[in-house]
Structures are given as C-alpha cells and as structure tokens.
Amino acid sequence: MLQTLKTAVKNKEIRNKLLLTLALLFAFRLGGWIPVPGVDLAAMGYAMDGNTLFELLSAIGGQALSNGALLAIGISPYINASIITQLLTVAIPKLEQWSRQGEEGRKKIEKVTRWLTLFLAAAQAFGIVMSWNNANVLVPIFGAESTVWVAVIVAFILIAGAMFTMWLGERITEIGIGNGMSLLIFVGIVASAGLAIWGTVAGMAGLGDDVALTYVWRLLMFFLFVIIIFFLIVFVDGAERKIPVQYAKQVKGNKVYGGQSTHIPIKVNANGVLPIIFATALVTFPMIITQFIASFQPPPVEGEQAGALIRFSAWWQRWVSPNPGNPWGAVIYFTFMGLLILGFSYFYAQIQFKPDEVARNLQQHGGTITGIRPGKPTEEYLRKISKRLTLFGAIFLMFVAIVPSIIMSQVFPGQQGLVNAFSATGMLIVVSVALEIRTQLESQMMMKHYKGFLK
Numbered sequence: 001m002l003q004t005l006k007t008a009v010k011n012k013e014i015r016n017k018l019l020l021t022l023a024l025l026f027a028f029r030l031g032g033w034i035p036v037p038g039v040d041l042a043a044m045g046y047a048m049d050g051n052t053l054f055e056l057l058s059a060i061g062g063q064a065l066s067n068g069a070l071l072a073i074g075i076s077p078y079i080n081a082s083i084i085t086q087l088l089t090v091a092i093p094k095l096e097q098w099s100r101q102g103e104e105g106r107k108k109i110e111k112v113t114r115w116l117t118l119f120l121a122a123a124q125a126f127g128i129v130m131s132w133n134n135a136n137v138l139v140p141i142f143g144a145e146s147t148v149w150v151a152v153i154v155a156f157i158l159i160a161g162a163m164f165t166m167w168l169g170e171r172i173t174e175i176g177i178g179n180g181m182s183l184l185i186f187v188g189i190v191a192s193a194g195l196a197i198w199g200t201v202a203g204m205a206g207l208g209d210d211v212a213l214t215y216v217w218r219l220l221m222f223f224l225f226v227i228i229i230f231f232l233i234v235f236v237d238g239a240e241r242k243i244p245v246q247y248a249k250q251v252k253g254n255k256v257y258g259g260q261s262t263h264i265p266i267k268v269n270a271n272g273v274l275p276i277i278f279a280t281a282l283v284t285f286p287m288i289i290t291q292f293i294a295s296f297q298p299p300p301v302e303g304e305q306a307g308a309l310i311r312f313s314a315w316w317q318r319w320v321s322p323n324p325g326n327p328w329g330a331v332i333y334f335t336f337m338g339l340l341i342l343g344f345s346y347f348y349a350q351i352q353f354k355p356d357e358v359a360r361n362l363q364q365h366g367g368t369i370t371g372i373r374p375g376k377p378t379e380e381y382l383r384k385i386s387k388r389l390t391l392f393g394a395i396f397l398m399f400v401a402i403v404p405s406i407i408m409s410q411v412f413p414g415q416q417g418l419v420n421a422f423s424a425t426g427m428l429i430v431v432s433v434a435l436e437i438r439t440q441l442e443s444q445m446m447m448k449h450y451k452g453f454l455k
Helices: 002-009 012-031 041-048 052-060 076-091 093-099 102-134 147-175 180-204 209-238 274-294 308-319 327-352 355-364 376-411 416-421 424-449
Strands: 240-247 250-252 255-257 261-267 367-369
Touching (some): 002 012, 012 180, 102 147, 240 376, 261 376, 355 376, 376 424
Antiparallel strands (some): 240 261, 250 255
C-alpha cells in the first residue's frame, strides 16, 4: 500500500487528485469540530455519558455528535438512503427499469437517493434535537428565547450539515480518488479510533504505577487482538472461489474465435459489511424510535408509572443489549444479531449474484464449466456453490461481529468508547476502503503508463 502511494504521488495528475481528496476530507473533519450555535457543550458531555446509542453514532462519525458539531449527523442518512434504494430497486419495477438504463438511469436513482437522504436527515435531526432538549442541552440563540425556535434552528443547521456531507462525498468521487462516501466513513472511524486511544492513554496518567502497568498490558493485548482481526479480514476479503470455464472454438469467416480457458471468480465474502449494517440497524431501530419519541414525553412523576414507550425502551435495553454486565441480554442480543446476519447474507447474495443469468450468458457465448452440462445443470451448480460460499461468509461475519466485541469488552470493561471505535463494522469498512483505494490507485497508474496501440 505504501509503495503504491509513493509511486502514485510521482504522477502530477494523480497527485493533484490526492491533494483535492485530502482538502475535502480536511473540510469534513473541520466540520466535525465546529460546534452548532445553541448547544451547551458542557451539558452535552453529561447527556452523552452512558447513552449507548449516541456513543455508537458518534464513533461512526468521528465524534462529531459528541462535539455537538455542524456535521454531527454525518453521512449516515445517505448510507441508509442508499441501502433503502437498493432494496426498493428489487421491489419497485420503475426503479428496476431505471437500474437497467445505464448512466441516465443511474442519475435518476441518485436523485431519488438524495431526496430520501434529505427526509432521513430531517427525521434524524429533529430526533436528536428533541433528545438534546430533553437533556437541557439547548441554549438561547440569535435572540430566540423560545425553546421551540432554538430547536428548529439547530435542526435545520444539522440538516444542512448532513446535505453538505453528502455533497463532499460526491465531490470526492467526482474529482478525487476513491468512493467519496466510503472515504468519509473511513476517516470518521479512524478519527474516532485515534481519539479513543488518546483518551485511554490520557486516563492512565492519573493512575498509580501498578494500575497503569496493568492497563498498558491490557492495551497491548487489545492492539494485538485488533491486528489479528485485521489480518483475518484482509485474508477473507481477498479469498475467492475460481470456477474454471472453457470456451468452445467458433469459426466465423476466416477467423477462429474462442478456445480459451478462464474462470468465474466468486468472492467468499461478496456481501462485504452490508449484512452487519442491516442487522445492526434492525436491532437498534426500536431503541432509536423509542428514545426519540420518548423524548417528547415528560418524565414520570414520583410514584407514577412511566409511559409505555419508556418502559419498552428500558425492557429492550435490559434484554436485547450487548452490555457485558447483563449476560442474558448479551446472549439474546448476539443470537439475534447472528440470525439477522445469516438471513441478510443470503438475501443480499440473491440480489448480487444471479446463477440463471450467468448460466445463460455462458451458453450463449459457447462457454461451459468443466464437467458440468450447459443450461440448467450449470445454473444449479453455480447456485450450490454460491450458497456454500454465502454460508461461510455469513459465519465469518457473525464471528467478526460478535467475538471481538465480547473479548474487547472483557479486556477493557467500562471503556465503551474504545470498543465502539474498534467495532467489527468499523474494521471491515477500514480494510475494504483501504483495499479499494489501493486498487483504484493501481488502475489509474496503469492507465497513465499505457500508451495505446496508436503511439
């Protein structure tokens, strides 16, 4: 990776793209530190303390939410909108028709995604503002003493920040290097990890020598485990099953076509991190809805029973929670997560890989899989291979999503920020984006060095 980056910097055009990418990423990180007017940062720390949901959202966005920053919402509305659009493409015929229209259809789908992003950003912004208002975080702004007007102004600022983040990602994709949205998530996760490490190391300064030494050994064990997980993710991410294909010779005029041997590569973990994202979103969705709606309700008077939403939120946190202090809740949570990851893995594999289309294309071009008859037998063979690889990939995702969280929570109890910063989803995204950047740099360097047959 470092050698690829060193070689890419020597090319002027690629170097300019890298500098533009870094400038846009710097603007993104700067927006994660500039506080929103009307937010009391001192009270924000108390509101965030112990709120698992806000800590998780803040870890993904580079701690922008905990800073009460302009880009507190980050890129999450766009990511959720993209996922929803992909799922709707299968269910809605119009979107499926657009997906087959090439560049023009892609622009129409992107327009739908932007409008959906705006809607999700508005919902998330008003939910966050209501939670802040419930925690007495909002203060008068621009002469507006009314809490309602302050909440509306702060919500619109957060919505504008979310749309600006989407614009930054699109500009990086257009004029920079790599996928802009993936890079923004990458930078946010890396920043959160760095801040979590710094906070843990700084917390050791006030401890005694014996306790500090114990924490140092735990931190070394923590990083050793993270490195092992990274190597495992890289290994599985590059693993693939190569199915040999032989093309028959065809004589057309005076020329002979075909007669070549190639292969169909099927990745072991073709779904990437999406099943974990889907499963996490579905598990945390009840908590998000109940917390946001419950923020509109006044706290119960002493001696009176809390509302249904507050009671449901407390029940969900108790029995469906990754908190290691609640063993039965952790067991239910991780079992639920594992089943959802398995289900989403098979669901997304059916969307991505279609054995009937591959078998039909092979038959039309005179290709056959060694030892398998063309047509229906080829389709059944590819489907069987796809199901086996999907099962292995799902087991790998379940392992990465569950085991590291349990071990890290045991190594560093009470350090939820550090555990969230090095979550399985975050590590998968970091590895995937790093490999994608290397691939794009290598492809662009090859294009610059290729002179073509006319020169």
